[in-house]
Amino acid sequence: MKKVAYITGGSKGIGLGIAEAMCKAGMRVAISGRNPEALQSALSKLSQIAEGEVIAIQSDVRKLEEEQAAINKVLETWGQLDICIANAGVGKFATIEDLTAEEWNSVIDTNLTGVFHTVKASIPSLKSSKGYIITIASLAGTNFFKFGSAYNASKFGLVGFTQAIMLDLREHGIKVTTIMPGSVSTYFNGRTPSPEEDWKIQPEDIGQMVMDLLRMNPRTLPSKVEVRPAIPKKKA
Ligand SMILES: NC(=O)c1ccc[n+]([C@@H]2O[C@H](COP(=O)([O-])OP(=O)(O)OC[C@H]3O[C@@H](n4cnc5c(N)ncnc54)[C@H](OP(=O)(O)O)[C@@H]3O)[C@@H](O)[C@H]2O)c1
Numbered sequence: 001m002k003k004v005a006y007i008t009g010g011s012k013g014i015g016l017g018i019a020e021a022m023c024k025a026g027m028r029v030a031i032s033g034r035n036p037e038a039l040q041s042a043l044s045k046l047s048q049i050a051e052g053e054v055i056a057i058q059s060d061v062r063k064l065e066e067e068q069a070a071i072n073k074v075l076e077t078w079g080q081l082d083i084c085i086a087n088a089g090v091g092k093f094a095t096i097e098d099l100t101a102e103e104w105n106s107v108i109d110t111n112l113t114g115v116f117h118t119v120k121a122s123i124p125s126l127k128s129s130k131g132y133i134i135t136i137a138s139l140a141g142t143n144f145f146k147f148g149s150a151y152n153a154s155k156f157g158l159v160g161f162t163q164a165i166m167l168d169l170r171e172h173g174i175k176v177t178t179i180m181p182g183s184v185s186t187y188f189n190g191r192t193p194s195p196e197e198d199w200k201i202q203p204e205d206i207g208q209m210v211m212d213l214l215r216m217n218p219r220t221l222p223s224k225v226e227v228r229p230a231i232p233k234k235k236a
Helices: 013-024 036-049 064-078 101-129 149-170 203-214
Strands: 004-008 028-033 054-058 083-086 132-136 175-181 224-227
Touching: 004 013, 004 064, 004 101, 013 028, 013 036, 013 083, 013 203, 028 036, 028 064, 036 054, 054 064, 064 101, 083 101, 101 132, 101 149, 132 149, 132 203, 149 175, 149 224, 175 203, 203 224
Parallel strands: 004 028, 004 083, 028 054, 083 132, 132 175, 175 224
Antiparallel strands: none
16 A cells, blocks of 8 residues: 655655655655645646645644644545654744744744644554654754754754654654754755755755655664765855
8 A cells, every 4th residue: 555644844845855755656645835836836746756646735834723634634535644744844043132032933833833733633643554753853953053042942842852752652653753954955044946055965865865764674763863965065
């Protein structure tokens, strides 16, 4: 039976790279995000790889009821859920004096509470399938930096959350991993991928890493994976 995956923030960047790798591997893939045009564009792209095996769901991870409805849609469509990728995230970077409460809430609500919502909604079906949860944290979940108070707090929190639920869920046969990437060439924080970013990790590399994790012998669980560019950017 084909495996079924749900990927939050699957319309762009890392999430889309993971979706592409899964479609190429013959899986059924549901992607989610807030922006309908971005979802439609990603759906068209993925359908060229795996026609009829992809759906796009508009859902904001900051709302538990929307994540619950998204998981229900996956179950209505394919009757099962095997893999949940909690990837959606945003970044706001400023000194603590300049950072607004609105920016703080947006980062924490998306990167930390949003993952809690996605995980909570997916646990019952993943218990049945003995599935896999992968969260996309960041090296910012272990290395702090200037302007990073909200983002560091969200990703340090996410690494702790993911490691704790790994211990809760592995006794139910659910594997849990957090991937902590360094610089990846995506649309993150208003950027646009360009040839100048070819020194960075590419989204398809994270896709390959996810497929490697899924193919790991079932007795073994890489619970926390750091990944960074092999060669740092040359200084100008
Ligand atoms: N790029 C990097 O260097 C890097 C490094 C380490 C970790 N990460 C992490 O990787 C993850 C993906 O980021 P990316 O680099 O791929 O950025 P991206 O290209 O900007 O993609 C972000 C995705 O998340 C979605 N998203 C944002 N807020 C959402 C919400 N409230 N509900 C549902 N979907 C939402 C976006 O769609 P909508 O805006 O349409 O909702 C989009 O699909 C994030 O968690 C980020 O922190 C990135």
